[in-house]
Structures are given as structure tokens and as C-alpha cells.
Amino acid sequence: MRHLVKESATDGMGEAARVPFWHDPAKRGMIYQIVALAVVLLAGYWVFSNTQTNLRKQSIATGFSFIEREAGFEIGEHLIDYSAANTYARALWVGVLNTLKVALIGNLLTIVLGILVGVARLSSNWLVSRLAAGYIEVLQNIPVLLQLFFWYAIFHEVLPYPRESLAIAGSIFLNNRGLYLPVPVPHPIHAFMGIALLVGLAAGFAMRRWAVRRQELTGQSFPVWSASAALVLGLPLLAWVAGGAPTDLEIPRLQGFNFQGGVNVSPEFGALLLGLVLYTSAFVAEIVRAGIQAISRGQTEAAMSLGLKPKLVLTLIILPQALRVIIPPLTSQLLNLTKNSSLAIAIGYPDFVAVANTTINQTGQAIEGVALIMVVYLVFSLLTSGFMNWYNKKMALVER
């Protein structure tokens, strides 16, 4: 209560003394906010200290020192080197990367598929638009967990055992342990191909800026997209040919129980990605359709009467305007996909939640584990929405 007393004391000395502070809405508002903040902080402190006291009283271990201990469990798939002898910290990091992998690939595929289905939904072709409508209605209305179970069951019920794998061209194998693909044997030229790719990207970007400037000055257009595609694909290809065009492939071979070598797309990852992408893209398709329909018919007609080709009408007139309607709800769908990826535990994909759960079970430190899960998903969500907000601002109406 002290600050209230102080406040009234200073009021008494100033010019505004005629109005008591409790009749001044601005000051009253400030006081309410301070009090509200204090109550929230106090409540937070109380929860924290109460938890600490009770944990200590029951001699339950607290703190994050456990993450330095040896994890002692294996993880089915990992993007970085990992074995049971590594620490919990590394195990959790493997989980974070696995979640990122499925979220990143899933979000990209969802956007592409969503736009395709959304545009197909508006097609004047009866069959195409009906098919798209059926896709949306069916996938939108089945819970995503059921879809995951369905796809996962398909993988291990329909596909054959490793010894009876389906082979494609003698080097790609499909069985109930997933899809096995050959990879090029490491070669020094691969590094140069990477550099060539970066150079191609940079050149494409510079060319785009130059083309925009030229068009503004002279009105002449330049085929930026096909030219930069040629640069991005052509430069690494050139580097490859210059390096003697090495074609050695590491082909997966059946050894003991499973295939060894090559890369493996596991059924868990496949089912999770498929389930999440199909489910979320149905929502994205509806958002895309709504965005396009939000643009008045007059815009299309005006563009066509200027003599623009239908493709240019879509890319120059409709999409830039539709994107402003599409981006905000799209962001929340992308966030949904990222968060839904935690359903992975139901079908055995070792995402962050799965790894954190095992950690909680082995160490018993549930509070710390759940706090970590919350922080990681919060960071994912904030990064995604931060990026989408930046993109949204870039796409917003620019007044000249």
C-alpha cells in the first residue's frame, strides 16, 4: 500500500492538487496496472517457492544438472551422431532436431499442396473442383491422430518384410521398415557443388533486382524465374561435370535383419509427415480458396481488359492481393502443424516430446522436463509466427 500513500503526497504539492488522484482516470489506471502486475508476480513467486519448499521437504531432486548425465537409451533416428553413451542434453537436442525436421518439411509440403488443392477447388472443371472438395471435406473432418494411426498401420500391414522388399531399379527398396534410397558416395567435388549452388542463388537474387530496376525504367520484362532456375541448377551441374562426373552410389544392402547403407525414410517419419501434411493442407486449401475469392471479380476483369495473360493475371493481380488475406490464418495452420507433430509419440517417431518423456521417466524430474517441452514449443511457435509476421509486412499494401 506504500506507493499509494506516496502518490497522494506528491500530488498534494503539485499544481494538479485540486483533482485528487483517485478521480484522475489516467493515474487510477496506472495504479490498477501496478497492482495487477504485483499480484501476478506475487502469485508466480508463491507458486515457485511453494514448489521448491515442498520438493525439498520430500527430498525430490530438482534443477537441471541431470542433463549432463549419461542418457543410457537409444534413439531410433538421429540427424546428428548419437548413442546411449551421450548425455541427456544431446538426446534432447536430437529430439529437437527431429521435431524441426518434420515441422520444416511438413510446413513446406503443406503450403504447396494446400495451394494446389485450393486453386483446384476453384477450377471451372467440374471433376477437378469436386475432387478437391472431397479431399478437403474428408481430411478436414477426421481427427489427425486417427489419420496417423491409419497411415502407420498401412506401412506395417501392407508393405512386405525386409527379406521380401519391393525393389525399384535394384537400388531403391521399400519394405515395412521404410524406404531405402541410395546416396552418392562422398566425393571432394560435392563441396564445390555446394559452393556453386550458393553462387547460383546469389546471382539469381542479384538478377531479380536488376530485372525489377530495368522494368521500372524501360518497361521491358525479363524472364527472371527461368533464368535463375537455370543458374541455380546449372552451376552445380557444371561443377559436377568439371569434377569428372562421379556416379558412384552407396546402394542399400540387406544385412542380417535390415538394410544397411543409403538413407532410410522410416515408417514412423513417413506416416507422421503424410498424416500431418494431408490434414493441415486441407485447411490451407480452404484458406487459399477464401483468399482468392476475397478479391473482387472486377480486378480480374480489369486486368484482362488491359490485355494481361491469365497466368499474369494470377501472379501480378490476384495472388499479391490474396496473400494479404491468406497469410495471417496460414500462420496459425503452420503453428498447428508444428504443435501437432508432438502426436509423434503415438506412432513411435522420436520427436522432442518422446525423448523428453523418456528423460522424465528415467530421471523423475517431471517439472524440469515439462518446462523444457514448453520452452521448446514456445520458441518454435514464436520463430514461426515471427517469420510469418515479417513476410506479412513485406506483402502488405505498399503505398507509393
Added chain:
Amino acid sequence: MKLLKRLALVVVVCLLVAPALARGGETLDAVKARGHLLVGVNGALFGFGMPDEKGVWRGLDVDTARAVAAAVFADPEKVKFVTLTTQTRFTALQSKEIDLLCRNATRTLTRETDLGLNFVSANYYDGQGFLIPKKLGVKSAKELNGASVCVLPGTTTEQNAADFFRSTKMTMKPVVIEQNTELNQAFFGGRCDVLTSDASQLAGIRAVAPQPDDYVILPEIISKEPLCPVVRHGDDQWRDIVDFCVLAMVAAEDLGVNSKNVDEMLKSADPNIQRFLGVTPGNGKALGLDEKWAYNIVKMVGNYGEVFERNVGEKTKLGIKRGLNAQWKDGGLMYAPPFK
């Protein structure tokens, strides 16, 4: 301003009162005042803790809980079962949602210390094994190099499997699925070469296989899993009660007392039996229970042999032999200290 004062008052009261509330009373008093026990159980593990088709709870862990209720209330039905997952079981006990955890939990050093829990005498000695389709032609767990392994998460199983493969210099690929049913489906569908879990659970999983005879349990047992009821640190009297309720069932079998002959045994001349059944008083008072506590356990629930055979024994679907869980006289580990 009145509102503000009230708010401040509430905050202060919360701060002062909360630690006092957290301290609580003795567990036995709380249980008696409530009128029933709250016991955490598995809920989906045949033979250990699962309701039958009529909704009656059955299992070795369930009967252990009933034994405690019989000792405390002279009524084995004064128990409320709380279904817990591997994730929630210890937290529920720590936060006093339950008085006792009987959920096939393995006793380990860090669980006992870091989690602030006390594991009492084991009511089942288990060990981790491997279940594998016969057609793979594998005869020993030593031949499992490179195998995909289906694992039930959350127990000591994941770590045991990793330890086994590390110590034998083999590699494995774990497939960890949260729910038993989904995991079993993946295994029967051929997603994994082998499934690993406690041997008692493997017997149960094999029993529900489409063709049980197509699967074998490999001979190797790769871990020690003493499954024990669990209580919180800090209430030694309650710990002793639960511990001796488990041991009373073992002692009864050792002494030759069972639910059918317990009334005749009251007239036994053997001083050990007289002390055990409370004919010679002392044990009950020492524990803070009625002198008839052990009599009630045997009469209402049975001795360890009866409970074992009823729930997991050779006449049940699981068909598990006594093995490690036989009396010490018969080469097992079940050994109760003197009841005096």
C-alpha cells in the same frame, strides 16, 4: 480500496497457510479419516492390475493393495484404484494424490533417492526378456545384432535394452510407442524384429497374439526387475505397514496358512503362527493396527501362493511358473523376516 485490501489479505494468507497445509498429517490417520485407500495401479496390465469384464479389479498388484486395506480396515474392498501411466505414477504419489503405488514399478537406486520414494519388499521378481517371431530362426538374444526393437517406453526397459546391446557390442534400432495396443500391433505387423519388455508382460503380449505359437520368448533375461509397492519418504510408520502387509502374505505361505485353513490355524500350537495371527498379541500394536491385521489379510485376500496362482499362475492365461517368486525353501526369492 476494500477490494485491494482483501486481495492483499488473500495473498498473505496463502503465503502463510500453504506451507502448513503441505506438511499434512500421518498417512495412516489420513487414510482412516477418509475411510478408504487410494492406490495407483496400471489399469491395463493383465495379471497385475486390470478390471475384468464385470468391472472388478483383478491382479497381483490389486490384491496387494487389497491386503493393505484388509489390514487397515478389515475390509479388502475399501480401496479406490487410480489408473496411472508410467509418466504419472511417481508424480501422483509425490503429490499425495494416492497413498500407495502398486503398479509394477522396478526398484532402483535413483528412484529411491532422487524421487523421494520408498520401495518396500518386492511382490514380484521380474526380468526383461525378448519376444520374437519363430520364423526368424533366432535362438539367442546374442544373435540380435542390427535388429529393430519395439520397446514400451517409460520404464527401465529402454535403458536395459540399450545397456544389453552396448555390453554385447551389438547395434539396435528402437521403435518406441507409447500405448501397449499400438506397440503390439506394430510388432505383430512386422515393424520390429523383436519386442522387449518384462518377461511377465511378454507372456501377456504373446497370449493376445493372432497366433501365439508363432512367437517365442528368448531364454536370456537381461535385467533384474524387483517390482515393489511404493510409498513416499517421510512416513516410516506407513512404510512399515505396507512393507509388512506384503511380507505377511509371503510369511503366511511359509507358515502353511491359507485363506481356507486360517480359522483352524488360530488354534495352532505353533508359537510362530500364534504370533502371526495375533493370537499372541504384539505385532498389531507395534504397527499401529488391529491385532487381527495379518489374519484379515490371509482370510480376505489369501497368502502369496494363492494370490500368485489366481492372477498370473500356470492356470491363468499368462501361465507363469513360480520361478524366482517361489518361497526361499523352494529355491525362490520370497523370504519373509520373523513376525515377532
